[in-house]
Amino acid sequence: DGGITQSPKYLFRKEGQNVTLSCEQNLNHDAMYWYRQDPGQGLRLIYYSQIVNDFQKGDIAEGYSVSREKKESFPLTVTSAQKNPTAFYLCASSIGQTGQETQYFGPGTRLLVL
Amino acid sequence: GQNIDQPTEMTATEGAIVQINCTYQTSGFNGLFWYQQHAGEAPTFLSYNVLDGLEEKGRFSSFLSRSKGYSYLLLKELQMKDSASYLCAVGGGSYIPTFGRGTSLIVHP
Numbered sequence A: 001d002g003g004i005t006q007s008p009k010y011l012f013r014k015e016g017q018n019v020t021l022s023c024e025q026n027l028n029h030d031a032m033y034w035y036r037q038d039p040g041q042g043l044r045l046i047y048y049s050q051i052v053n054d055f056q057k058g059d060i061a062e063g064y065s066v067s068r069e070k071k072e073s074f075p076l077t078v079t080s081a082q083k084n085p086t087a088f089y090l091c092a093s094s095i096g097q098t099g100q101e102t103q104y105f106g107p108g109t110r111l112l113v114l
Numbered sequence B: 001g002q003n004i005d006q007p008t009e010m011t012a013t014e015g016a017i018v019q020i021n022c023t024y025q026t027s028g029f030n031g032l033f034w035y036q037q038h039a040g041e042a043p044t045f046l047s048y049n050v051l052d053g054l055e056e057k058g059r060f061s062s063f064l065s066r067s068k069g070y071s072y073l074l075l076k077e078l079q080m081k082d083s084a085s086y087l088c089a090v091g092g093g094s095y096i097p098t099f100g101r102g103t104s105l106i107v108h109p
Helices: none
Strands: A004-007 A010-013 A019-025 A031-037 A043-051 A054-057 A064-066 A076-078 A087-094 A109-113 B003-005 B009-013 B018-025 B031-037 B044-049 B053-057 B060-065 B070-075 B084-091 B097-099 B103-108
Touching: A004 A087, A010 A019, A019 A031, A019 A087, A019 A109, A043 A064, A043 B097, B003 B084, B009 B018, B018 B031, B018 B084, B018 B103, B031 B060, B031 B070, B044 B053, B044 B060, B044 B070, B070 B084
Parallel strands: A010 A109, B009 B103
Antiparallel strands: A004 A019, A019 A076, A031 A043, A031 A087, A043 A054, A064 A076, A087 A109, B003 B018, B018 B070, B031 B044, B031 B084, B053 B060, B060 B070, B084 B097, B084 B103
């Protein structure tokens, strides 16, 4: 079964701590994305990657970092510089990136600050 | 820039028909998507329109008018399980779809 997995489902962050959210896909998709979703808000783009070893900042990249060392994996690190990290984080992938491809989403990680 | 507008919340009765509107202003256009998202879950793809007109898929239909910057999602024979958020996303000049804030649909008996 092909799909996208995210782990963990819930994650707790202490003050000053960096945390990493995992995203893995076995759909053989080239493009991957990270979104943040807050109550009453749409999905806001954090980072995206069109190909291995390349990624670009989205609309709200400050306080976040990513890597794309393998096609299947696109982990997101929430750094201590992100002052308001509590949100629902969604990873997605698509075959390509022309704006016409369907995005497939993982189940999400809910990040909470202690 | 991109601006996508959809109603925040709608309510409807089981068995009825509901239309969720989406208006957009974008620089460039590569198509419009509708996704369904149940609370606490991942969005799932419903429809994609790139040409004007109506696309029908079972109980769900989606309409697009590019000249008016307007789309709607039509849900027929509403069921309780249709209670969810419906996200409109527009593929603009940046090649990455921009999402609206979503419309929360509440279906009551």
